[in-house]
Amino acid sequence: MTPVLKRTLAYFLPYWWLMLLSALCSLVVGAMDGAFAYLVEPVLKKIFAGKDEGIFLLVPIGIIVLFAVRGICRYIYDASIKLAGQKAIQDIRNDLYGSTIGQDMAFFQRKATGDLMSCMTNDITTMQEGMSQVVTGLFRDLISFAALLGVIFYRNWQLAIITFIVIPLTAYPAQLIGKKIKNSARRSLDVMGGIGVTLQESFSGIKVIKAFGLEQQSIQRFRHQNSNYLQQLKRYIKYSSLATPISEMITSLGIASVVYIGGSQVISGRMSASEFFSFIAAMIMLYTPLKKLQSSYNIVQRSAGAAERVFSLLDEKPSITNSSNAADIQRSNGSVEFRDVSFGYDDELILRNISLRAASGQMIALVGPSGGGKTTLIALLMRLYDVKQGQILLDGRDIRDITLESLNRQFALVDQETTLFNDTIANNIRYGKPDATQDEVQTTAKAAFAHDFIQQLPEGYETNIGDRGVRLSGGQRQRICIARALLKNAPILILDEATSALDTESEQMVQKALDNLMANRTTFVIAHRLSTVLHADTILVLEAGRIVESGSHDELIENSRLYSRLHALQFSDKESTEMPALP
Numbered sequence: 262m263t264p265v266l267k268r269t270l271a272y273f274l275p276y277w278w279l280m281l282l283s284a285l286c287s288l289v290v291g292a293m294d295g296a297f298a299y300l301v302e303p304v305l306k307k308i309f310a311g312k313d314e315g316i317f318l319l320v321p322i323g324i325i326v327l328f329a330v331r332g333i334c335r336y337i338y339d340a341s342i343k344l345a346g347q348k349a350i351q352d353i354r355n356d357l358y359g360s361t362i363g364q365d366m367a368f369f370q371r372k373a374t375g376d377l378m379s380c381m382t383n384d385i386t387t388m389q390e391g392m393s394q395v396v397t398g399l400f401r402d403l404i405s406f407a408a409l410l411g412v413i414f415y416r417n418w419q420l421a422i423i424t425f426i427v428i429p430l431t432a433y434p435a436q437l438i439g440k441k442i443k444n445s446a447r448r449s450l451d452v453m454g455g456i457g458v459t460l461q462e463s464f465s466g467i468k469v470i471k472a473f474g475l476e477q478q479s480i481q482r483f484r485h486q487n488s489n490y491l492q493q494l495k496r497y498i499k500y501s502s503l504a505t506p507i508s509e510m511i512t513s514l515g516i517a518s519v520v521y522i523g524g525s526q527v528i529s530g531r532m533s534a535s536e537f538f539s540f541i542a543a544m545i546m547l548y549t550p551l552k553k554l555q556s557s558y559n560i561v562q563r564s565a566g567a568a569e570r571v572f573s574l575l576d577e578k579p580s581i582t583n584s585s586n587a588a589d590i591q592r593s594n595g596s597v598e599f600r601d602v603s604f605g606y607d608d609e610l611i612l613r614n615i616s617l618r619a620a621s622g623q624m625i626a627l628v629g630p631s632g633g634g635k636t637t638l639i640a641l642l643m644r645l646y647d648v649k650q651g652q653i654l655l656d657g658r659d660i661r662d663i664t665l666e667s668l669n670r671q672f673a674l675v676d677q678e679t680t681l682f683n684d685t686i687a688n689n690i691r692y693g694k695p696d697a698t699q700d701e702v703q704t705t706a707k708a709a710f711a712h713d714f715i716q717q718l719p720e721g722y723e724t725n726i727g728d729r730g731v732r733l734s735g736g737q738r739q740r741i742c743i744a745r746a747l748l749k750n751a752p753i754l755i756l757d758e759a760t761s762a763l764d765t766e767s768e769q770m771v772q773k774a775l776d777n778l779m780a781n782r783t784t785f786v787i788a789h790r791l792s793t794v795l796h797a798d799t800i801l802v803l804e805a806g807r808i809v810e811s812g813s814h815d816e817l818i819e820n821s822r823l824y825s826r827l828h829a830l831q832f833s834d835k836e837s838t839e840m841p842a843l844p
């Protein structure tokens with residue numbers, strides 16, 4: 262048994278009782294198939310040779326009873342094995358989702374969303390088809406096969422051996438075909454993953470597609486991938502359709518030999534005609550489970566192709582995990598220190614020798630040219646990535662010695678992306694604190710200056726805002742994100758371009774909301790608009806991965822190169838200079 266199959270079957274183990282029930286019932290079905298073939302001989306003999314009318318009447322009743330019992334058993338075995346299969350698949354899907362969500366950021370940058378989605382849906386479905394097939398078919402077919410084998414050996418062992426000889430002959434082509442099927446399944450699912458990527462990207466980027474008139478181009482790309490998928494499927498179709506005719510042709514050799522040899526035995530009087538028919542019946546019935554075994558083998562191969570993809574995803578190990586001595590911390594004071602930190606997403610260093618301190622309750626601003634590494638620095642603080650060199654300390658403790666769960670509780674983030682989920686407004690705010698009451702939600706929404714516009718929506722807080730919050734304006738979305746961060750009430754607040762997308766009026770409103778949020782917290786603010794950071798305790802200017810200047814606004818205006826230049830640029834026109842510095 263291959264490791265993939267073993268691993269899949271391990272998922273069935275918890276449902277052994279369903280499988281046992283199924284096995285027992287399939288035992289009855291199989292035994293009945295055997296009994297049926299066996300009884301052909303005595304019944305035929307009694308009725309036609311003995312002209313026994315009593316038995317003749319019993320036969321139809323016997324047939325009905327036999328099939329009724331068989332039907333009930335079949336139902337139970339079928340339903341229970343399918344249930345076991347679905348339960349096992351459900352566990353696999355849950356495991357896969359759990360392990361995928363637990364991956365670090367680097368993983369999600371490596372993998373395309375659409376491909377992951379395709380794996381969670383298509384691959385698992387393909388895997389499930391095969392797995393329920395194998396456990397369903399395997400029991401029944403193996404048992405019928407054994408019962409029928411018993412009958413043919415009992416009837417006539419020489420003929421049985423002939424029947425049996427051809428069976429191993431079918432094994433080799435079956436194996437060859439199975440391998441081809443597995444590979445083509447894997448490849449077709451790879452292509453399906455690509456289709457998933459296209460779908461995901463085109464639906465989430467539909468605005469750009471429309472705005473740039475890229476519909477035809479998207480259609481072409483999709484068609485190309487879709488036909489590529491069919492190409493892969495064609496291989497699968499070819500091999501899976503080839504399997505049955507080949508095995509039938511080989512087994513026909515057996516049938517032909519049996520008919521010839523058995524027939525001559527009947528003619529020469531060494532075997533009775535009824536015995537011969539019973540044998541033929543058993544033999545023909547014998548090939549049916551054999552064929553089925555073979556086609557389940559092919560389906561299993563196909564699902565093994567899918568399972569390989571699923572397990573390889575399941576085996577991805579996140580590089581950011583809790584260390585063995587990681588401590589669960591309570592609410593931190595919010596004092597942060599970077600000690601000579603260097604980092605790069607790959608070999609190239611993006612941040613070099615960063616050292617900084619933020620005392621509890623301070624506001625630290627990060628400014629500087631685009632691509633300087635500001636967002637990256639924040640990602641390191643939240644331990645979305647691990648530093649290459651140096652240390653990041655929270656309350657004097659290396660963040661790698663803090664459990665990820667408790668570290669996460671220390672940060673509230675509002676970033677430029679304003680991610681909202683397909684849920685009600687109230688629930689989107691509640692992501693900050695899942696057990697928050699309606700009152701708490703409303704209070705924070707008020708503090709975030711979001712309450713008024715929420716109330717004007719048709720269903721108020723219960724309005725479903727749809728995928729990515731498409732039914733709201735940028736400023737409204739941002740205020741909901743701020744409410745969410747406010748509700749989380751974490752000791753460290755991170756604002757990455759949190760007001761960049763707003764007009765002056767909403768920015769002022771949002772800024773007031775943010776000021777509410779900043780009180781009594783350590784805050785890291787990233788901003789291109791210097792007006793929002795003038796009153797920071799420390800302003801750090803990041804350029805090309807280094808802190809090139811640092812100090813308060815006044816200090817930097819006095820004696821800095823980059824900051825004073827940026828400031829002069831932004832406040833050069835009259836209107837801007839008159840813009841009041843924030844309180």
Ligand SMILES: Nc1ncnc2c1ncn2[C@@H]1O[C@H](COP(=O)(O)OP(=O)(O)OP(=O)(O)O)[C@@H](O)[C@H]1O
Nearest residue numbers: 370606607611629630631632633634635636637638
């Ligand atoms: N996931 C990533 N993988 C590889 N390189 C990245 C990744 N994210 C950012 N970079 C690179 O790291 C550098 C710093 O990026 P970062 O996003 O930290 O800049 P930033 O200062 O936040 O810029 P902006 O002001 O435009 O937001 C850039 O050169 C960018 O190309």
Ligand SMILES: [Mg+2]
Nearest residue numbers: 635636637757
């Ligand atoms: Mg950035």
